Amino acid sequence: MSICPTNFDEKVECPFVDRKEFIEAFDKAFQNIDLKDYSILVYYGVAGIGKTSLRKELSTLLKKHNESAFHMKIIWTSIDFATEQYRQPYKFLEVLSSQLRQKYDIKFNSFDVALATYWKKVNPHIPLVKENYSEDSIVRDVLDICNEFVPVNLIPNVLNLAKSLPELYQKWALKRKEDISRLSDLEPAEIDELLPVYWAYDLADHLQNTSESAVIFIDTYEALWEKERDIGSFNDRDKWLRKLIENIQKSCLWIICGRETLRWEEVDEDWENYLDQHKIEKLPEKDSLDLLKRCGITEEDIQKALIESSEGVPYYLELSIETYRKIKKKKQPAPEDFAKVPDGIFYRFVKYLDREEKETLKVLSVPRYWNRELFEILIEKFNTGYPVTSFSELHSFSFMDIDDKGKCSMHQLIRKSLQEYQDQYLKKKVHNFMLNYYSNQLKELDIKSITPEHETALTEAFYHAKETLEVEHLSKWFVSVSDPFYRAAFWQLITPMYEEVRQILEAELGSEHPDIATTLNNLAALYYYMGEYKKALPFYQRALETMEKVRDPEYPYVAATLNNLATLYRQIGEYEKALPFYKRALEIMEKVRGAQHPDVATTLSNLAGLYEDMGEYEKALPLYKRTLKIDEKTLSPQHPNIATTINNLAAFYARIGDYEKALPLYKRALDIREKVLGFEHPDVAQTLNNFAVFYESIGEYEKALPLYKRALDIREKVLGPQHPDVSTTLNNLAGLYIDMEEYENALTFYKRTLKID
Template identity: 20%
Template sequence: MPIRPQYRRVSALQRQFFNREGTLAAYDEELREIADRPRILNVVGVGGIGKSRLLQELRNRTPDTYRTARLDLQLPTMRQQEDALAVLRVEFGSQGVQFDRFDIAYAVLWQRVHPQLQLNPRTTPFAEESEVLSKILDDAMGLPVFGTAAGLVRLTGRAIKNRKRRQRIENDPTLQELDGLSNAELSHAVSYLFAEELRASAADRQYVVYVDAYEALVPTPLPGGRAYGSDAWLRDLLGQLHGGLTVLASREPLRWAAYDAEWESVIRRSDIDGLPMAARLDLLAQAGITEIPRQRSIAEASAGVPFYLHLAVDTHLQNPARPGHTGTAEEIVQRFLQHVAADEVRILELLSAARTFDVGVFQAVGRAFDLPTNLLLWESLTAYSFAYPLPEGWYRLHQLMIGALQRHLSPAVQRHVHSTLRAHWEDLADRMERGAARSRGLARLSPLREAVFHGLHAQDITPERILRHADRAVVLNGRQAVDGIVKDLRDRLAVAPVAAEPATADHGPLVDLRDAADCLEAEARLDQGDAAGAIELTPRLDRPVRSLVAARLALAGANARRIAGQSALAASIFERVWEEHDGEARAAAGFCVADLRMWQGDFRSAFALAEEVYGTCSPGDASTRGDLKRLMHLGHRFLMDFDSAARLLAAAEEEYRAAGSVIGLANVRTNHAELYAFTDPVAAVPAAAAALEVQRDLGAQHEMGKAFTAMAMAQTRLGEYERAASSYLSANEALDRAGYRSGRARADMFRAFLLYRRDERAAAKELLLHAAREFEECEVYPSLILAIGGAAERLGLGGAELDALAERARPRVRPLGTPAELQERTQAVLSMFLGEDA
């Protein structure tokens, strides 16, 4: 922490006040509703959030018709009942409140506690402020310690001329009992008389008491809100303040209902959160920091905590050339931990490595470092206001604390903490997969993402392991978990950790991590149908493919290019990975080779290779097995063998369910809609709608385009031409966003049949020709080029160019069975869409 005068901190109290409209409104409402009952407005917020400044603002805005007094418990002397009452008595006394009975009782207590001192004008509290004491102290010298009250009352009767006032003192039953009370009872009586005098004064002017820094009085509350009696006098006093309002600022909310349920109806809570960005920028501008980049940097780093902002302003005023938020970290953490027990700070330092934690994380870290992990300590830690509660028993530390606390740990300790947490999250993921652990509270986070995060910081996780964790994370938490892993990888690469070995252009720790990030992001882009984005992430496809990361990255790049219509380039990459890679990605490469062969019309070779790859897959690789079954389903569908296609789609769905593949099951929904478009158009429309709902959640544009196409095909068959036209328009938009050229051409082919049925022959002819050209350029679907040629001839829409396209496509088609059988099935399907199957 910088060495500098601490008195400069008060400069924040003179700066312009910003925001807090909610609490100001609550305060105004409480002022209007003051009644003959105690009321407490509990202002709650973390250290440095601006509670003291807020109390000052509340007091300044209070109308002069109210009396006000402030008790600052940050001062150690103010935490004692006698001293606190003295401060309040002086402040309210200066505003016209008469404390005759309290002054006498306080003098009795003073002599009881200081029996070696005589009552005299020089040593007795309030001797100058109290009209009663000032008149009788000269005669009070020599009063016995146990008889002081009776003596003072007797002397008062001779000194006070006002009859009503004298009788009120002489006849007061509490004053008459003081000499017979124990010291503890006498202390309670003094608080009672103070409250009585203040309550009586409220008849002509109501009052407000401001109490700051309650946590200084109760630094270590017990679970449930109870304390070790250190705040008993304050609760006793505030519970008697009828006719006024108390505003009490604390880091944690008051939980006095643990003592008496009636406190629930007395206390109103008002949470103080971080300043919004606009208020932060205004504060900095008003304080003289006007450079926009510096303003933005300081405002973002502050997390909305005014204490941080004022520190930055003070630094700027002392040295304008110095970065505004340099040197504030240690001051911030000291501010946050000012009232935290010393034995709890160490575990908080370790927990700062965790982005989110529950009791399991707390215990794992504690055991690793031989620290206490009992439930009482856990409840104490999570009671602090800087430990933000999340759903289902999870917590996170305040953003500003995390970095500062981690600076207290050596690099070796930090790595050990992260390694411990990586192992903890991996174990939790294992137990969740086995069904041995409930996913309580884990819907919002992924254990495997957390494992990767900590593995990166511990530097004990390989890129291959990261990919495997990502694959498992999709099953446990969905695609968003992988998006999170990619973000964590990018963030880690941005700080460029020291490499364990030199990196070459194609290899090294940082290069491998970058490739892992590129691979996962490219695969995610493909799942969303963003081929262009995947291509940007894979500019090079000529690198070695021996490692798992390199092989999967190459496959992602090749698949993106296949979607974009670069089939020949994609095929060469698929083949190279299939031949050169002998690891986990080889099955995926074999699938891709079979996939492309099928789209290129070589159904025989594609089915043979798919069967071969399926046979090499282990039973645990159910997702790839599902992909292969679904591929063969699509092949049979393009061969117009719908019974075989339905059987294989059902088999693929079983594999995906076994693998827990969310994306695979979503794609099966699309395939069902596509199949129904040929076999059951009535069922196809709701099936396509259901597929669209799922694919929208996944953001898969290409699958959405296919679902819209299936819906339009079914609506065409059902004679719902307007709806079909609208569905085709939606399909084209989605397919264009995905950059899926062959998918768009397939949709155009079937849209041409809609145009023909609407008697738009010229447009239909042009669209059929366009679709055939696209198929040839993309080197896919020669069987569909033949289908287009057959349809055009049948409808009288043919031409020389279309005939030439069909002739070039014919030798590329190698179906199961004979070409004549395929042509017969194709003609039957064409009849469905041309309206000739009725």
């Protein structure tokens, strides 16, 4: 249920969403209030997430309970630490006692006497004035009789006077005689520390005498640490409240709303048995939409923009609704009117934070993630003044998140607002630092040793590069840094990044620029390797068209694009389209690079493969041999291109039935590829698959089977289960099972092949 105004002239209120889990937590805590010595229910979450709205809703439920109850009523009240004076223990207790007096006629005799004694000891020459006390205060009654309040002789007088006062005082005096008697011997500081205890005595006595239960709400709990978070122990600031709670056993439920979890178990691990803490998460999208509709925002594009940018924070929506109404008076609002985080969000987030915390959060808002090591590096590098030893304290905020692997992040809304409301020069400096930090992790990267950490480094380096590098530099940087991942077949990882680079380049440089052509070509190659030929074809065509416009027709990159486009046509079986492109590419390469260049060898090998597919074996064989001769002359013996050529030549010999020549070539190709590319590369899978085909063709099924299975494992893992190469291996495995007369297995693999195809 969302609560919001229907009158457009009313101020927008932060909505409450009746989230079942939080209401149930309250009901459960209240129902079990007598089963535990202490009951503390904590609701925590980022600023503006709806804690206060929840607190108000729970208060409404208590009102309804009292209105309908025929027997025991619930005593309840609330106090908000947003009011600075309430953060002082004596004032907190004074206000709460006043509220409970007025609402439920509860007497706070012990607290009143203790506070009056404290005040008189601190101000011995200033008389107490009875008009400063409520009519039902014991201090007023005593002053009516004694006309003076002197701690040395007052306490015995109070106890004696109680006999002439109403019966209620007599019972109290009898029960609290020893506690009151000791006050005159205490120093003011000692009495000040004991004020929560005396207050607790009074409420505990009332609850015991009436068999009633109490609920006390405390809101904006984080304000207790305003400007004093780093002074002394974190848990010293609310030590007095723990003392208060400790002296009211059973029958009292404390509901604390703040930005952080309570950490009382650091003081005494027994508190874990009594703290019930619930994090209030983002507002569900359906409720956000409902609120916007109720408040008159019906434009779908604006609804979408506000829901996405709000990150589920109701206060953001409240401010946005106010902004919408202001704009509406002058013109029709548009999504771009809400692009910036409202000022109020930023100030609400950083309220109660000290300078060092704010400066640290500004720096941390630039990276998307960090760990403890990076946290310390950033703090020292940018000299924020925050102690590096206080990592845990900073990350205890509800807007900070840390997973079980130590990966830290910040709530996206506060992150965005921090980035907007800070010095942009500092932000760019941090982006540049992070770019170098991650780029250094990618230097001289061995493609066989790429780890998830390297993948993260590339992803994060790319994020920061977009923020700090000029457009043309970004393109060249990314081609270089992503090359090891390209060669290691991490195509699914880098393809979205290439797409972003393309969009950025086209937006900044236009569609006819050499860097555009290069990016289109690389992007097409990625889609090709991933088996997405329909996506690859238009990119290759655009790359060739752009390259021919901006470069000399005989430029090597033109030939490379021709070669790639021809290979795609060959792969999809359009041999007649592929042939002229291969021939033209070969002509350019031989003219520009020379007849013995490795690029010429690559094109020769591809042309040979095309002739082989077309059944023109007599044309294919000399081209394969010429390719191998060039490769062996110009490349190292372990170069991947040599392995490719050998693999292709072995497959050719196997196709024409020359098995004696095929076998050693397959072995050599597999050896090179495993050494250079590692054991889980698609090229290794290709050789394994071809090798298995070879063994199957000569009837050695037991040798073929494990090779097929290994090839399938690699292709499914690296290329994904729907890749055409996976389908090829599945089909080959099915055929092998037919040869082995294992028809059930064959049927299974044929069905999988058909599903992919």
